[in-house]
Amino acid sequence: MTSKEKLKEKIDSVYSNLSGHNINRSTKIPNDLVVETYGELTINGYEQLLGDRSWEGYNFYDLGSGVGKVVMYSHLLSDFDKSIGVEFNKDRHNHAKTAQKKLSSKRKTRKTRKTKGKQLVFHKGNMFHKKYFNNNKNSVYFISNLCFTETMNAKLSKYFNKYRANKKYKTTIFSSKRLPELNYKSEETLNAHMTWNDSSNIYKYEL
Numbered sequence: 001m002t003s004k005e006k007l008k009e010k011i012d013s014v015y016s017n018l019s020g021h022n023i024n025r026s027t028k029i030p031n032d033l034v035v036e037t038y039g040e041l042t043i044n045g046y047e048q049l050l051g052d053r054s055w056e057g058y059n060f061y062d063l064g065s066g067v068g069k070v071v072m073y074s075h076l077l078s079d080f081d082k083s084i085g086v087e088f089n090k091d092r093h094n095h096a097k098t099a100q101k102k103l104s105s106k107r108k109t110r111k112t113r114k115t116k117g118k119q120l121v122f123h124k125g126n127m128f129h130k131k132y133f134n135n136n137k138n139s140v141y142f143i144s145n146l147c148f149t150e151t152m153n154a155k156l157s158k159y160f161n162k163y164r165a166n167k168k169y170k171t172t173i174f175s176s177k178r179l180p181e182l183n184y185k186s187e188e189t190l191n192a193h194m195t196w197n198d199s200s201n202i203y204k205y206e207l
Contacts, residue, residue: 007076008043011069014102018067018095039144040066045192046073049174049202050140055080058138058170062086063127063156068096070142072103075120080140082119086127093124128155133163138170144194146176157182164207171207178203 041049058081060074065085075083087093100120145153157179164171165183173179176194184205194200 004043004047010103011043011072011076014072014099015067015069018099039146040195041070041073041142041144042193042195043073043077045194045200046070046077048192049142049190049204050074050078054078055140057081058140059084059135061132061139061141063132063141063143064088064145064148065096065122066092066144068099068122070144071096071120071122072099074140075118080118081137082121084132085122086132087122087124088126090124093122096122128159130159130163133159136169139164139172141171141173141175143173143175145179148177150180153177154180160207166207171205173203173205173207175203175205176200179205183207 055074056079060071060078060080060083062068062070062074062085065071065087066089068085068087071083071085074080085096087096100122103120143156145156148156158181160171160173160179161181161183173182173184174190182205184207186206188204190202190204191199192202
């Protein structure tokens with residue numbers, strides 16, 4: 001079994017019986033911000049986007065992280081200093097925390113496992129908090145925003161422009177939908193494997 005297959009097996013194990021599908025929507029989310037549905041970037045999709053380089057010295061953020069699988073990929077497959085998921089839906093956030101506990105339990109039984117100080121963090125709450133943007137750290141953001149309204153996506157652009165554009169630290173953004181009025185240095189369109197499509201468009205921005 002290859003190392004990738006072993007990691008996939010581990011992720012499947014910690015997420016057994018933990019799914020983001022068929023969870024009731026968060027009634028407190030205003031309808032003008034998001035039409036709440038669910039889909040995920042697969043492990044193959046993650047490698048298509050981020051798996052070909054070192055990310056040492058960077059933080060990883062998934063804004064709208066669901067049950068946290070993409071955050072888990074970034075923690076296990078890459079060398080990010082910290083992997084952070086932010087999710088508003090309480091049930092999905094709780095699933096992410098459960099998966100994290102299961103991963104920690106597996107590590108305790110394997111004392112040779114070295115985490116090298118990497119951190120895995122899940123926050124429940126609104127993604128629109130400056131601490132997720134104004135962190136004085138090179139950072140990568142993943143945003144599965146196909147179901148975000150234009151109001152929501154414009155607000156994301158506003159936060160990136162205010163807290164990250166034209167700063168001394170590097171910012172890379174991967175989003176499923178274009179971010180309007182974003183002050184980016186470069187934009188390119190990539191393809192990645194998602195749960196709903198084998199080859200979905202992903203927009204990559206460098207700020």
